[in-house]
Amino acid sequence: MxxxxxxxxxxxxHPGVMSHICGLFARRAYNVEGxxxxxxxxxxxxxxxxxxxxxxxxxxxxxxxxxxxxVLEVERHDNGHEVFSKMTEFVQ
Amino acid sequence: MKxxxxxxxxxxxxxxxxxxxxxxxxxxxxxxYDALGQSEKIKHILTRHEQxxxxxxxxxxxxxxxxxxxxxxxxxxxxxTLTAIADAKLDSIPVICITGQVPLSMIGxxxxxxxxxxxxxxxxxxxxxxxxxxxxxxxxxxxxxxxAASGRPGPxxxxxxxxxQTAILEFDEWPAPGRRDPGPELIPAEVERAAAxxxxxxxxxxxxxxGVIQSGTSGDVxxxxxxxxxxxxLTLMGLGILPHxxxxxxxxxxxxxxxxxxxxxxxxxxxxxxxxxxxxxxTGKVAEFCPNAKIVHIDIDPSELDKIKTATxxxxxxxxxxxxxxxxxxxxxxxxxxMERVASLKAACPMIVPDADNPASPYGVILRAAELAxxxxxxxxxxxxxxxxxxxxxxxxxPRQWLTSGGLGTMGFGMPAxxxxxLAAPDKTVLCFTGDGSIMMNIQDLATAMENNVNIxxxxxxxxxxxxVRQQQDLFYGKRYYAxxxxxxxxxxxxxEGFGIATYDFEQCEDPAALLAEAMATPGPAFIHVPISxxxxxxxxxxxxxxxxxxxGGEANV
Numbered sequence: 001m002x003x004x005x006x007x008x009x010x011x012x013x014h015p016g017v018m019s020h021i022c023g024l025f026a027r028r029a030y031n032v033e034g035x036x037x038x039x040x041x042x043x044x045x046x047x048x049x050x051x052x053x054x055x056x057x058x059x060x061x062x063x064x065x066x067x068x069x070x071v072l073e074v075e076r077h078d079n080g081h082e083v084f085s086k087m088t089e090f091v092q
Numbered sequence: 093m094k095x096x097x098x099x100x101x102x103x104x105x106x107x108x109x110x111x112x113x114x115x116x117x118x119x120x121x122x123x124x125y126d127a128l129g130q131s132e133k134i135k136h137i138l139t140r141h142e143q144x145x146x147x148x149x150x151x152x153x154x155x156x157x158x159x160x161x162x163x164x165x166x167x168x169x170x171x172x173t174l175t176a177i178a179d180a181k182l183d184s185i186p187v188i189c190i191t192g193q194v195p196l197s198m199i200g201x202x203x204x205x206x207x208x209x210x211x212x213x214x215x216x217x218x219x220x221x222x223x224x225x226x227x228x229x230x231x232x233x234x235x236x237x238x239x240a241a242s243g244r245p246g247p248x249x250x251x252x253x254x255x256x257q258t259a260i261l262e263f264d265e266w267p268a269p270g271r272r273d274p275g276p277e278l279i280p281a282e283v284e285r286a287a288a289x290x291x292x293x294x295x296x297x298x299x300x301x302x303g304v305i306q307s308g309t310s311g312d313v314x315x316x317x318x319x320x321x322x323x324x325x326l327t328l329m330g331l332g333i334l335p336h337x338x339x340x341x342x343x344x345x346x347x348x349x350x351x352x353x354x355x356x357x358x359x360x361x362x363x364x365x366x367x368x369x370x371x372x373x374x375t376g377k378v379a380e381f382c383p384n385a386k387i388v389h390i391d392i393d394p395s396e397l398d399k400i401k402t403a404t405x406x407x408x409x410x411x412x413x414x415x416x417x418x419x420x421x422x423x424x425x426x427x428x429x430x431m432e433r434v435a436s437l438k439a440a441c442p443m444i445v446p447d448a449d450n451p452a453s454p455y456g457v458i459l460r461a462a463e464l465a466x467x468x469x470x471x472x473x474x475x476x477x478x479x480x481x482x483x484x485x486x487x488x489x490x491p492r493q494w495l496t497s498g499g500l501g502t503m504g505f506g507m508p509a510x511x512x513x514x515l516a517a518p519d520k521t522v523l524c525f526t527g528d529g530s531i532m533m534n535i536q537d538l539a540t541a542m543e544n545n546v547n548i549x550x551x552x553x554x555x556x557x558x559x560x561v562r563q564q565q566d567l568f569y570g571k572r573y574y575a576x577x578x579x580x581x582x583x584x585x586x587x588x589e590g591f592g593i594a595t596y597d598f599e600q601c602e603d604p605a606a607l608l609a610e611a612m613a614t615p616g617p618a619f620i621h622v623p624i625s626x627x628x629x630x631x632x633x634x635x636x637x638x639x640x641x642x643x644x645g646g647e648a649n650v
Contacts, residue, residue: 016210016222023214063395069219069239 004033005054006081009065010073013039013046017070021048024068030061036083045072049083093264097226098123098257099130101190104233106133108269110161112152112515113137114145114540118165119205121192123257125163137515137544140536142169144508146176147534149187151512154495155470157308159186159240160512166192167205170251171212175502178216180247182499183329184302186240187247189213195255196224209251218246226259230267237270244393245306275392275410278417282407286364286388287421289405293362295430296322297382299345301374302329302498303367303391305491309412310334313366316419321427322364323434325353327374329498330367332488342434343443346374347634348480350443351647354632354640356434357382366390366411370400371499372636380639390414444631444646445485451605452598454553454624458482460605461523461551464612469521470495470513472548474506474530477559480630482525504533507550511537514546521547521612528554528584538591541617549611549618550588555626556581563629564636567644577626588619597621 011017018037025032034051052058066074095103101124105113114137117125128136139145145162152160164173170191180187194203210222219239221232229252236248290296304313310333317324317340324334325345334341342353354376357363363385368374375381378400389396389403390411397406407414447453451460458481462469471486472495473479479496488494495513497505510524531552541548562576585595596611598604598621611618631645 014224016214016220019211020214027215060395060399067393067395 003054004051004080005058006077006084007050007052007062007065008075008077008081009048009050009071011046011048012070012072013043014070017046018048020068020070021050021065024064025052025061028057028061028064030055030057034084034087036087049081051084094260094262096123096127096257097229097252097259097261098127100226100229100261101233101252101257102127102131102134103266104229105161106131107266108234108237109158110134113161113163114139114148114512115163116142116145116165116169117163118169118192120166120194120254121163121169121257123254124190124192124252137540139508139540141534142172143176143504144534144537144540146173146180146187146189147505147508148512148515148540149189150176150180150185151472151495151509152516153185153187154509155492155513155516157306157492159188159237161188161190164189164191165205166194166209167207169205170207170209174212174216175500177213177247177249179497179500179502179505181216181218183497184245184306185247186245188236188240189247189249191249191251192257193222193251193253196253197255199253209249213249216247217249220249220251222251223253223256226256226261229256230263234267234270238273239270241270241272243273243275244303275413276408278407278409278413280417282405283414283417284421285405286390286407287418289362289386289388290320290322290364291423291425294427295360295433296320296362296364297357297360297385298322298324299327299363299365299368300324300330300333301327301366301368304330304333304411305367307367307392307411309415310491312412312415312419314338316415316422319419319424320422321425321431323356323430325349325357327368327371327498328483328496331483332491332493335489336487342438344483346376346640347636348484348630348632349640350484351441351632351643352437352443354634354643355437355441358384358641359433360385362386362388364388364390365403369396375400376634376640376642377638380641440648442648443484444648446628451608452622454478454628455481455485457551457553457608457622458485458525460608461549461612462487464609465521465523465549469493469523470517472496472506472510472513472522472524474526475501475503476527476530477563477630478525478527478553480560484630503530506530507541507548508534508537510548510550511541511544511546514548515544518547521549524548524550526550526552527559528552528556528578529558531584535587538588538593538619542592545616547615547617549620551620551622552584553622553624554584555624555628557626559626560630562626563633566629567633568635585619585621593617593619595619595621599623
């Protein structure tokens, strides 16, 4: 079984959003292994991909992320996401 | 129409129905204060510390159930609000803090009185805003009210740079005021499953908390309890949901709950948890909490479900909606054996109230003040022994009567929250039970109480110690009382007199009951000083981290 999962978030795009999301993981002592972010829709929203370990409280984390006002959608890719398989090439 | 950002803020607050705002002006929020000064609908309460303003807003919100607003300037003004905001987050209280900020062009330059209010408030708010243009105000302000009040309520911070406050905007129409969203749609199968479990249970217990009060549904909860003959325990935040003397009300559970209350929980076979979050002060050691029970968990916040304890069945939604659907599905049952068992536990292990008849004792003064204040009084407390004693014995009759800092446990909450309560409900008597440790943490706002002549009765039980800390040192640290006793005494009566407040001192008073009655009968703020011994622990007590069955003290017939 894959030990990691990818959360794909659609979020509002403004300067505080990243700190809301990263802060949420940090203060619940949940490490984010990888992160990618790109603007979409001409920049009013962004996509954020988070590579995280599957820990016992992952469901709780997803619920907490979903509660954030600036997070419009959360999708979970338990089989990974090619964003990170491509990014891996840069750190080999 | 053409208005400045500051005028837009004040007009939008008026349109939300705001009539009272507490706060303190400073360089970065002066445009807002200038606009507020022109308002005929909003009265400003000038506090002596921004934390006091935050707790005044909380007092108003807790009593009314509606979002309340407070103002602070940038930098130290904003940092001073943080404890009151974090407190509102932990107890899900809808308050809106509007702070001034240095002009946009100066943000990030370490300007005078600049602090990252947005960054500081991220983890302690439901949501927060740094407003970057005057246009944004038209949706940020109504949205802040909608968010504060919707779903699980909570605090919202709006940080407004000074140049956004002074910028002029021309626009055609005011936005609609922000209101509470309807609750999420229920899943009938979830409710039906919960009903089936309740009907099948032989020894069910209701475990109710602040969420029930937020949902405004205590009448339906009572109907559910009565229909199924389901005994009910309340969290600290849930006190008042059921009248204190209702036969199905087993009182507060947890660390300072009565013995029979925690013992009944040991035996229940179904726990119906509604509007609660399984806080450690309520559950004790979670693995041993209600060891024989299946759990039905009802809450509007999905992230509370399965957070601490995995529920057998959960229902997401507004408790009021859920009860509407649930109530007809629940069978009328007598549950005679369970009723009898609970009654025998209550008879064998009742709540022991030492010295209840002495109006100058720690418990006695609470009971006597309650008698004098009547069923309608609002009761605020600070945090410590006096708080737990009040929670244990005050005869609560209705929701929103009880204001206490539950989740964050903030000493300094009580007196300013009582001022807020008195402002929101000027026709009621507001009692504020406090201790000598707590009152010192916001004592400056006695000046605000005096200036506004609010009808609050501050009852200070003074043991010249941090009593609950001292009690833990007594029980768990070999009686090594370190840093919990004050080396010298301060003269609280003189201090209160200095603030221009009527004082009543139980020290060397021959008839404390009469003195208390006089204080209660005189309108306006009163300060009642009740000297007590530091060696009077609050019992029963579950040691932190222990199971709720491991209570210390409070036994009958000892």
